[in-house]
Amino acid sequence: MSVALSLLVGVLDGFGLAMFLPLLQMVDGSGAEVSSEEMGKLSFLVEGLRTVGLDISLQTVLMVMLVFFVLKGVMKFFEGYYKVILQQVFIRQIRFTNIDLLSGYDYKSFVSSDSGKIQNTLSGEVERVMQAYRSYFSAFQSGILVAVYMFLAFMSNAQFAILVMIGGGLTNFIFSKFYKKTKIQSKNLTLESHSFQGLLIQKVANFKYLKASGLIRNFGYKLKSSIAHIEEVQRKLGMLASALVAIREPIVMLVVVAVILIQMKLLGGSLGLIILSLLFFYRALTFLMAVQNHWNTFLSVSGSLDNMTEFTNDLAVNQEHQGTKSVNSFNQSLRLNGLDFFYNQEQVLKNVSFTISKNETIALVGESGSGKTTLMNVLCGLLPVGRGMYEVDGVDRKDINMLSFQKRIGYITQEPVIFNDTVFNNITFWDEPTEANIQRFENALKLAAIFDFVMELPEKQNAPLGHNGVMVSGGQKQRISIARELYKEVDFLFMDEATSALDSETEKSIQENINLLKGKYTIIIIAHRLSTVKDADKIVYLKNGAIESIGTFDRLRETSSRFNKLVEMNNL
Numbered sequence: 001m002s003v004a005l006s007l008l009v010g011v012l013d014g015f016g017l018a019m020f021l022p023l024l025q026m027v028d029g030s031g032a033e034v035s036s037e038e039m040g041k042l043s044f045l046v047e048g049l050r051t052v053g054l055d056i057s058l059q060t061v062l063m064v065m066l067v068f069f070v071l072k073g074v075m076k077f078f079e080g081y082y083k084v085i086l087q088q089v090f091i092r093q094i095r096f097t098n099i100d101l102l103s104g105y106d107y108k109s110f111v112s113s114d115s116g117k118i119q120n121t122l123s124g125e126v127e128r129v130m131q132a133y134r135s136y137f138s139a140f141q142s143g144i145l146v147a148v149y150m151f152l153a154f155m156s157n158a159q160f161a162i163l164v165m166i167g168g169g170l171t172n173f174i175f176s177k178f179y180k181k182t183k184i185q186s187k188n189l190t191l192e193s194h195s196f197q198g199l200l201i202q203k204v205a206n207f208k209y210l211k212a213s214g215l216i217r218n219f220g221y222k223l224k225s226s227i228a229h230i231e232e233v234q235r236k237l238g239m240l241a242s243a244l245v246a247i248r249e250p251i252v253m254l255v256v257v258a259v260i261l262i263q264m265k266l267l268g269g270s271l272g273l274i275i276l277s278l279l280f281f282y283r284a285l286t287f288l289m290a291v292q293n294h295w296n297t298f299l300s301v302s303g304s305l306d307n308m309t310e311f312t313n314d315l316a317v318n319q320e321h322q323g324t325k326s327v328n329s330f331n332q333s334l335r336l337n338g339l340d341f342f343y344n345q346e347q348v349l350k351n352v353s354f355t356i357s358k359n360e361t362i363a364l365v366g367e368s369g370s371g372k373t374t375l376m377n378v379l380c381g382l383l384p385v386g387r388g389m390y391e392v393d394g395v396d397r398k399d400i401n402m403l404s405f406q407k408r409i410g411y412i413t414q415e416p417v418i419f420n421d422t423v424f425n426n427i428t429f430w431d432e433p434t435e436a437n438i439q440r441f442e443n444a445l446k447l448a449a450i451f452d453f454v455m456e457l458p459e460k461q462n463a464p465l466g467h468n469g470v471m472v473s474g475g476q477k478q479r480i481s482i483a484r485e486l487y488k489e490v491d492f493l494f495m496d497e498a499t500s501a502l503d504s505e506t507e508k509s510i511q512e513n514i515n516l517l518k519g520k521y522t523i524i525i526i527a528h529r530l531s532t533v534k535d536a537d538k539i540v541y542l543k544n545g546a547i548e549s550i551g552t553f554d555r556l557r558e559t560s561s562r563f564n565k566l567v568e569m570n571n572l
């Protein structure tokens with residue numbers, strides 16, 4: 001469609017231009033009858049006018065010329081508009097595909113990925129891909145116009161056309177060197193942008209620490225040095241582009257001058273034919289320059305295309321495996337049998353076997369690095385099973401649709417997750433404030449022991465929490481994130497150090513609430529402070545990735561001297 005429109009624009013423009021020749025003949029003052037021979041094979045235009053009974057007068061020629069250019073204008077509108085629509089479809093597809101792929105991205109791959117690359121590819125790089133697409137498309141369209149004008153020039157004077165083509169082809173050797181260098185710099189620009197975005201993310205995420213420790217300016221230097229690298233690459237790209245623009249016209253003129261001289265002096269061509277061909281060539285060469293311009297711009301952003309392809313492939317290859325069996329409720333047990341887990345070559349979990357029954361509270365304890373978080377991540381499906389077996393209600397992990405399982409999970413992390421929005425939206429995850437939802441919301445607040453605090457805020461549930469929850473204390477953030485999980489209708493509560501950011505008073509109140517939830521949810525909890533897990537139904541004590549002992553608090557105290565040591569260290 002777009003090719004056809006470009007062709008039409010070129011042909012209409014060419015026909016319009018061809019009408020200049022009869023016009024020139026009329027104004028040369030000789031008064032001779034307009035001859036169509038000077039137009040070469042395009043003479044059919046003048047002959048056609050005669051056939052339909054029109055005089056070849058000044059008015060007719062001018063009117064026909066006008067009609068051609070008006071039609072060209074109309075076609076140009078459709079061509080431009082169609083181009084915008086195509087571009088939107090293309091970019092939307094890239095954006096939507098990548099967002100979907102990112103949602104399905106496997107957690108294990110995500111952990112070892114570069115957040116700067118993800119951020120940069122999905123923001124700045126998308127813009128550059130759009131630019132690449134635009135330039136590629138424009139180069140292609142201009143290429144079509146070059147072909148149309150060359151064809152028209154060929155129709156009016158074949159010899160001249162061939163000579164210009166040979167000249168044009170020879171100049172390409174010079175341009176190709178520039179293209180190669182541009183491509184290399186384009187790749188560098190993408191890599192430098194990834195690293196800049198990575199540093200920026202870290203500066204924002206660690207702002208508090210950097211500020212409090214006086215290191216913020218040192219980190220600022222790193223960002224500035226990254227900017228300097230980007231500028232250096234951009235300068236090189238700019239230099240290449242300027243040089244290309246500068247040499248382009250003199251080279252093209254060299255070709256034209258040489259060809260006219262050869263044609264006039266050696267081959268004895270007619271000036272009339274050369275003039276019409278020149279009109280077409282002028283157009284063809286203008287578009288040839290446009291092709292080269294667009295092509296060079298395309299190459300200067302082509303690094304982004306490679307990066308986007310590689311990024312999309314990486315996401316696609318590392319999609320989370322989803323089984324076909326949905327978990328819509330939890331009825332019996334989670335069962336691990338002989339589970340091993342590896343990070344690269346390193347074995348982190350060794351032969352772990354135990355069962356968690358519905359509505360039991362299980363505590364994972366052990367020294368730092370013993371594998372508690374890893375085990376929790378396997379249990380909630382963030383990490384795959386390396387070796388061995390993991391079943392939910394008797395269904396193998398591999399056969400389960402993990403998204404459906406994870407919807408049944410309330411997850412409370414070490415660092416409470418707070419979105420930059422109101423208390424209500426943070427807890428209900430943007431649910432409609434219907435009466436039933438408000439009731440559910442208030443119940444969740446009460447269960448998380450934060451109802452009084454919220455109701456005393458000037459704006460109550462509509463109070464904003466700020467970026468990362470800066471407007472509330474660590475303990476309050478934790479309770480809000482607990483309330484969010486309780487608002488969901490879940491079967492499991494996974495708590496990773498849920499009480500670590502709380503003062504002892506708040507911890508006591510949360511502890512009481514966990515006790516209240518005990519028996520209503522299946523709770524899997526990691527806590528360094530053993531006070532939190534004292535009342536658990538079962539404690540899984542991990543040592544170097546293997547289960548050292550398993551049982552109630554009192555039973556472990558009786559049977560495991562190592563556990564006793566841990567308890568003593570915790571001053572219990």
Ligand SMILES: Nc1ncnc2c1ncn2[C@@H]1O[C@H](COP(=O)(O)OP(=O)(O)OP(=O)(O)O)[C@@H](O)[C@H]1O
Pocket residue numbers: 111343344348366367368369370371372373374375
């Ligand atoms: N993404 C990772 N890549 C490689 N090794 C990892 C990764 N995450 C954790 N490990 C390793 O796995 C082991 C267990 O880590 P894990 O975080 O599960 O321990 P933990 O008991 O939760 O520790 P802590 O109490 O300090 O949080 C550690 O030796 C750690 O170095």
